[in-house]
Amino acid sequence: MNEEASRASFRSMDEGTQADWAIIGSHFFPYAQGLADRVLGHLKLLDGDYGGFPVDRLQHSLQTATRAHRGGESEDYVVMALLHDIGDTLGSYNHPDIAAAILKPFMDERLHWMVEHHGVFQGYYFFHYIGLDRDMREAFRGHPHFEDTARFCEIYDQTAFDPDYQSAPLDFFEPMVRRVFAAPKRSIYVTAE
16 A cells, blocks of 8 residues: 555545545554653653752652552553653743643642642652742642642652652553553543443
């Protein structure tokens, strides 16, 4: 099949046909299977990016995930911990939103809420040093996932800047990332079985 024949023929979606969408689907699903590779590749961009911190952003991510793994958290939780700051490269002012958008199809509502809000909860440990309200997270007090998010930041995230901590390497987490990203749980593009 030539390249042009393997593409939809419409110029606007309202002209699309079942055959067009079959072609698009035949491209989408193989591409979607490579999501874990793309996510892991993007995570590697954090290597060597210190941003003034004692460890680079990749080591911070590995430390956070290693601590969660050693703390007995679920595989989904560990993957969330690994990827919680993956948005740092593209979302300098909203990195939790980037991570939350990437993880949403693969996480339950609790873990998604935690990653989406971890920035304001992490602020408890430093906002007062940069002229912000360290208690900004109090706006969420009473939310069902408040305590879980505060706990994540307290025992895994804010402690993960230790240059002497022996983190597991990225290849330790790779099979976990592949398993989590193999099965979307919440997406408008995947029908429930």
